[in-house]
Amino acid sequence: MELRMLKKVLAIIRKDTLLRFSSKAELLYFLVLPLFFTFLLAGGTQSGEGDNRIRLLIADQAGSPLSAQLIAALEASQTVRPDLLPLEQAKAEFDERRASTLLVIPPDFDLVRAQAGGVDLLLYQQPNNLNSLAAEQALLAAINQAAAALQTAQMATAEAESIQAFESEAARRLYSQDSLLAAQRLRDTAPERLVVERASTADSVEYDPAASSSAGQMITWVFIPLVGISAMFAYERQRGTLRRLLTTPTARATYLLGTITGQVLMALLQMALLLVFGIFVMKLNWGREPLGLALVLVPFALAAAALGTTLGTFIKSEGQANGLSIMIGMVFALLGGCWYPIELFPEFVRSAVKVLPTTWAMQGMLDLALRGGGPAEVLLEGGVLLGFALLFFAIGVWRFRYE
Amino acid sequence: MKKIMLIGFKDLTLAFRDRAALVLMLLAPFLLTVGLGFVTGRLSGSSGASGLSDIPVVLVNQDQEPLGDALVELFFSEELAGLVAPVAGADLAEARQLVDGDQAAAVVFIPQGFTRSIIPEVGSPALGEPGQGSALRIVIYVNPTRPTSAGVVQTIVEQFLARVEAGRIGGQVTVTQLITSGRIQPGQAEALGQEIGERQVSAGNATAIRLEKVSAGEAPMEFDILAYMAPGMALMFLMYTVSYGGRSILAERAQGTLPRLLVSPTSSAQVLGGKVLGIYLTGVAQLAVLILASTLLFRLQWGNPLGVAVLVLAAVFGASGWGMLLTAVARSPNQVASLGSALMLTFGILGGSFINLDALPGPIQWISRITPNAWGLDGFTSLALGGGLEQVALPVVALLVMGAVLFLIATLLFNRRSILER
Numbered sequence: 001m002e003l004r005m006l007k008k009v010l011a012i013i014r015k016d017t018l019l020r021f022s023s024k025a026e027l028l029y030f031l032v033l034p035l036f037f038t039f040l041l042a043g044g045t046q047s048g049e050g051d052n053r054i055r056l057l058i059a060d061q062a063g064s065p066l067s068a069q070l071i072a073a074l075e076a077s078q079t080v081r082p083d084l085l086p087l088e089q090a091k092a093e094f095d096e097r098r099a100s101t102l103l104v105i106p107p108d109f110d111l112v113r114a115q116a117g118g119v120d121l122l123l124y125q126q127p128n129n130l131n132s133l134a135a136e137q138a139l140l141a142a143i144n145q146a147a148a149a150l151q152t153a154q155m156a157t158a159e160a161e162s163i164q165a166f167e168s169e170a171a172r173r174l175y176s177q178d179s180l181l182a183a184q185r186l187r188d189t190a191p192e193r194l195v196v197e198r199a200s201t202a203d204s205v206e207y208d209p210a211a212s213s214s215a216g217q218m219i220t221w222v223f224i225p226l227v228g229i230s231a232m233f234a235y236e237r238q239r240g241t242l243r244r245l246l247t248t249p250t251a252r253a254t255y256l257l258g259t260i261t262g263q264v265l266m267a268l269l270q271m272a273l274l275l276v277f278g279i280f281v282m283k284l285n286w287g288r289e290p291l292g293l294a295l296v297l298v299p300f301a302l303a304a305a306a307l308g309t310t311l312g313t314f315i316k317s318e319g320q321a322n323g324l325s326i327m328i329g330m331v332f333a334l335l336g337g338c339w340y341p342i343e344l345f346p347e348f349v350r351s352a353v354k355v356l357p358t359t360w361a362m363q364g365m366l367d368l369a370l371r372g373g374g375p376a377e378v379l380l381e382g383g384v385l386l387g388f389a390l391l392f393f394a395i396g397v398w399r400f401r402y403e
Numbered sequence: 404m405k406k407i408m409l410i411g412f413k414d415l416t417l418a419f420r421d422r423a424a425l426v427l428m429l430l431a432p433f434l435l436t437v438g439l440g441f442v443t444g445r446l447s448g449s450s451g452a453s454g455l456s457d458i459p460v461v462l463v464n465q466d467q468e469p470l471g472d473a474l475v476e477l478f479f480s481e482e483l484a485g486l487v488a489p490v491a492g493a494d495l496a497e498a499r500q501l502v503d504g505d506q507a508a509a510v511v512f513i514p515q516g517f518t519r520s521i522i523p524e525v526g527s528p529a530l531g532e533p534g535q536g537s538a539l540r541i542v543i544y545v546n547p548t549r550p551t552s553a554g555v556v557q558t559i560v561e562q563f564l565a566r567v568e569a570g571r572i573g574g575q576v577t578v579t580q581l582i583t584s585g586r587i588q589p590g591q592a593e594a595l596g597q598e599i600g601e602r603q604v605s606a607g608n609a610t611a612i613r614l615e616k617v618s619a620g621e622a623p624m625e626f627d628i629l630a631y632m633a634p635g636m637a638l639m640f641l642m643y644t645v646s647y648g649g650r651s652i653l654a655e656r657a658q659g660t661l662p663r664l665l666v667s668p669t670s671s672a673q674v675l676g677g678k679v680l681g682i683y684l685t686g687v688a689q690l691a692v693l694i695l696a697s698t699l700l701f702r703l704q705w706g707n708p709l710g711v712a713v714l715v716l717a718a719v720f721g722a723s724g725w726g727m728l729l730t731a732v733a734r735s736p737n738q739v740a741s742l743g744s745a746l747m748l749t750f751g752i753l754g755g756s757f758i759n760l761d762a763l764p765g766p767i768q769w770i771s772r773i774t775p776n777a778w779g780l781d782g783f784t785s786l787a788l789g790g791g792l793e794q795v796a797l798p799v800v801a802l803l804v805m806g807a808v809l810f811l812i813a814t815l816l817f818n819r820r821s822i823l824e825r
Contacts, residue, residue: 025741033745040752040763055761070612097781098768100761114611124617131762136616137558141565143612148569150611156577159599163586179580186572191538193521193564196557198547199502212550319740320423326744327431334438339757343508343549344442346456370547 005254012258017266019232030270034221035277041339042213042282053081054131056139057102059090062109066119066146070105073142080138094124100132101125103139114150115176149187153180199371211284215365216338218274219300219358222267224329226304229263231321233312252400256393260305267301289368292375296364299385303357306392313399332358357388406669410677411684414651418644418685427643428689432636433696439632440701457488458552459507461498464491468518474511474541474563486555499544508552510544511560517541521571522597574599629703630787631780635756637693638718638776642750644689645719645726646743648682654736675817679810682726686719706786710795714782714802721775721802724809725750731816750774778802 020026056074060067074082080101085093087104094102104122113119123139125132156179157172166172236242245255275293278284286293308325315321333339335349336358342350353359364381367373418424462478464471478489492498492510501507520539543560545553574596581587587595655661664674694711697703705711729746733739751757753767754776760768771777782798 023737023741025738025745028741028745033748036749037752040767041758096768097755097760097784098765100759118611118613120613120615122617123614126759126761131759134554136614140614141561143614144562144565144569147612148565148572152569152573152576154611155573155599156580159577160581160584160586163581175580175584179576182576182579183572186575187568190568190572193538193540193568194543194557194560195540196543196545198545199499317423319421320426322740322744323423323426323431327426327434330431331434331438334435334442340442341549341551343552346441349441366548 008250008254009258009261012255013262013265016232016259016262019235020263020266029221029225030266031273034217034270034274037221038214038217038274038277038282041217042210042278042284053077053079054101054135054138055099056080056082056135057090057094057099058082058084058105059087059102060084060105061087061107062105064110066111066114067105067109070142070146073145074138077138077142080135091124094126097126101135101139111150111180114147115154115180145187149180149183152183153177156183210282211278211286211369212341212366214274214278214282214284214286215369216333216362218271218278219336219361219365220329220333220338221274222271222301223304223333223358224325225270226263226267226301227308227311227328228322228325229259229305229308230312230315230325231318232259233309234315234318234321237316238318253397256309256396256400260302260309260393263305263308264298264301267305268298271297271301285369289374292364292368292373292378295375295382296361296368296378296385299382299389300357300361300364302389303361303385303392306389306396307357309396310392310399313396313401332356335359337362357385360384360388406673407676407680410664410674411680414648414678414681415684415688417651418647418681419688424644424647427640428647428685429692429696432633432640432693435636436629436633436697439636440629443628443632445627445629445632445701456485458486458509458549458555459488459490459501460556461490461492461501461507461510462513463493463495463498463510464513465495465515466513466517467515470518470521470567471513474513474560477559477563478511483559487559502544502546505546505548508546508549509556510542511556512542512544514539514541521567627704627787629697629701630705631784633693633697633701633703634705634783635751635754635776635780637690638722638754638779639747639751639756641686641689641719641722641775642725642747643743644686645682645722646729646739646746648678648685648723649726649730649733650736650739650743651681652678652730653733653739657736675814679723679727682723683719686723687715690715690719704787705783706789707791710782710786710790710792713792713799714779714786714795717799717802717806718775718779718782720806721778721809722806724806724813725775727813728809728816731813731820750776753777755780772801773805775802775805778805 021030058071058074060071071082071084074080083099090099090102090104093099102124104124106120106122109119109121121139121143123136125136153176157176160166160175161172166175233242275286278286311324311328312321315324335345335353336342336356337345337353338358342353342359342362345353360381364378364385367377367381371377418428460478462475464475466472475489475491477483478487483489490507492501495510495512498507498510498512502510517539541560541564543553543557545557547553577599578587578592578596581595582589582592652661655664661674665671694705694715698705725746726743729739729742733742753763753771754760754774755771756776760771760777763771778798778801782795785794785798
């Protein structure tokens with residue numbers, strides 16, 4: 001009895017695989033687009049020879065020691081990567097939106113004018129751009145570093161003058177210069193007063209934000225085709241082939257089990273390929289906890305396939321199913337935190353999206369990738385995803401009709 | 404001409420009667436725009452350029468001296484209200500557990516003696532004495548799954564420390580210089596140093612170098628982030644619409660309605676013209692509905708109405724060119740659908756609908772120029788920033804040239820494949 005059922009399930013898996021890959025275009029969704037998106041969004045195309053800091057265009061029209069000092073401070077920044085260009089070229093790149101931020105250092109940017117009354121820098125920013133805001137913060141830090149010494153020198157000179165006037169302007173200038181050098185020296189030798197520790201990350205795990213993008217893309221691109229199972233049902237229903245199954249002794253649960261198992265196996269193959277790509281091309285540490293990965297990804301694939309099955313029982317045409325699967329896939333991925341960190345959503349949305357399987361899958365992947373978690377840490381996520389799978393499967397069996 | 408119009412309006416009506424098509428033409432871009440509105444804070448009422456607000460941060464202050472207290476006060480200040488939601492914690496281990504359990508974005512731990520490692524008490528070793536290099540450090544314990552929130556907390560602490568450091572150096576340099584020049588006696592140094600240091604800390608950021616911000620806009624006005632997101636999504640799903648129209652040509656051929664049309668006294672050119680007009684009108688109607696809906700529901704300001712209209716017409720023309728090319732190279736309606744969706748997603752990412760183009764490397768930014776999305780987004784951004792027809796001239800010309808070239812290639816391919824022959 002079990003053997004007969006197994007044979008039926010295998011036959012259904014074979015049929016579905018042939019059906020799905022009958023068009024070569026399916027390979028686009030199975031592998032080409034997922035790899036392309038992962039490569040682009042997870043930083044595989046870093047433009048600065050492995051330097052993934054934000055590119056900050058700088059047009060230095062002063063060429064003064066002060067501008068050099070400022071640029072050196074920016075070079076040392078962990079946030080921005082200064083790119084020095086002539087003004088015209090820098091403006092052209094900025095206008096074409098090829099950089100988020102442009103800093104113009106005007107010709108009068110030097111120590112003498114800064115000490116006399118202050119100097120201005122011009123900052124051009126693309127509107128509402130997070131990179132641009134981060135670059136601004138890094139720039140402010142560098143300015144503070146460069147200007148603090150100047151301010152100290154001004155303050156020391158003014159303090160000295162308030163006690164006893166200088167003999168001449170030259171003496172005043174010399175005093176100010178000495179103070180500036182002393183301030184710079186102290187700043188250079190200032191001790192570190194801040195240490196940043198990352199939470200619950202095992203020593204072997206290197207924090208890598210690209211892992212988050214990679215996980216998000218994997219979930220998105222596995223989710224969309226699995227929800228697209230609904231299109232297979234609609235296709236077969238339209239063609240009348242589902243009706244033919246009425247004439248065979250095949251239970252609804254057996255048919256659905258075969259369909260879901262086949263698609264889940266393909267999804268697991270797809271995920272394995274994406275993980276291998278992540279490990280070897282993107283240099284991500286996905287191989288650290290294979291059991292943990294399985295505990296998240298297998299239930300996720302089951303939940304997504306069961307959701308596709310359930311949708312298939314509601315949708316009438318293949319066109320409807322295709323449209324809905326792409327839309328549901330994209331909306332669930334966005335709201336589940338696959339494209340942008342879920343921390344950016346308001347509290348009520350963060351709570352509401354817990355009803356989505358993508359949220360739990362992403363949470364599990366982040367626990368593994370960023371928190372250095374193991375199988376024990378993702379049991380909750382795996383369990384919830386399995387719950388989704390059972391729920392959707394039950395609805396699917398209940399609602400499923402051959403006609 | 405009448406026949407072309409009839410065929411065009413027939414296809415437009417069919418597209419808007421197809422509920423499946425409407426899902427991707429209108430519902431999907433609308434829902435994704437709403438989702439992105441939440442991410443960017445536009446629809447969640449948070450200030451700033453992101454949806455970040457009320458970042459949960461735990462402050463464990465074991466210093467209980469002026470500098471530690473000042474940092475705690477900074478987090479509780481009006482200035483940061485809304486951005487951070489600070490909680491004072493007494494126990495470091497408990498605070499860390501909140502981060503481990505994803506209940507907080509970061510813990511800021513100020514160790515006992517932090518203030519005195521920077522401002523020694525009267526009678527203790529003077530400023531600048533050896534041993535200062537082993538200064539006590541503030542520890543920030545960050546939640547790696549909330550990188551943006553943790554980054555904000557880190558920036559706040561760094562800026563505070565920069566001011567403290569400026570005060571310390573200011574006091575030390577001033578006093579040392581005064582002693583060296585004989586203006587004060589060493590005995591006066593300690594009290595004067597502390598007074599100057601505190602004065603410099605409270606003076607805030609240095610003003611010798613000022614930063615003047617220049618907006619990328621044509622006129623100084625506040626930019627609505629949805630004015631980037633909404634056209635981004637609309638342009639992405641416009642690619643679906645044009646491929647949907649192309650699919651209908653092949654579908655009609657497969658179903659036999661196209662040959663029937665061709666045996667009527669209607670020329671191939673009229674049929675093709677009508678189909679193209681149908682695709683074009685559907686695209687224009689799609690963008691018009693999305694623009695109208697976002698204007699009414701989100702009070703989104705798209706900018707100069709004439710500029711918006713011209714840009715919409717040009718963007719749909721450019722995108723329709725891609726739709727026709729796709730139809731000319733595909734062999735079946737299903738192939739157009741698959742390739743069309745793939746093209747929609749690829750152009751979406753290359754054209755800046757998902758991420759800003761500046762985040763992509765140079766060569767990819769060049770390639771993005773083959774997409775109507777990139778040119779369209781350029782234009783819509785300029786208009787939202789207060790630009791007019793002059794500012795969208797380049798995107799409009801680029802889109803028109805793109806459409807013309809693609810239509811020409813598609814027509815040649817149609818002729819070669821004899822798609823529209825009786």
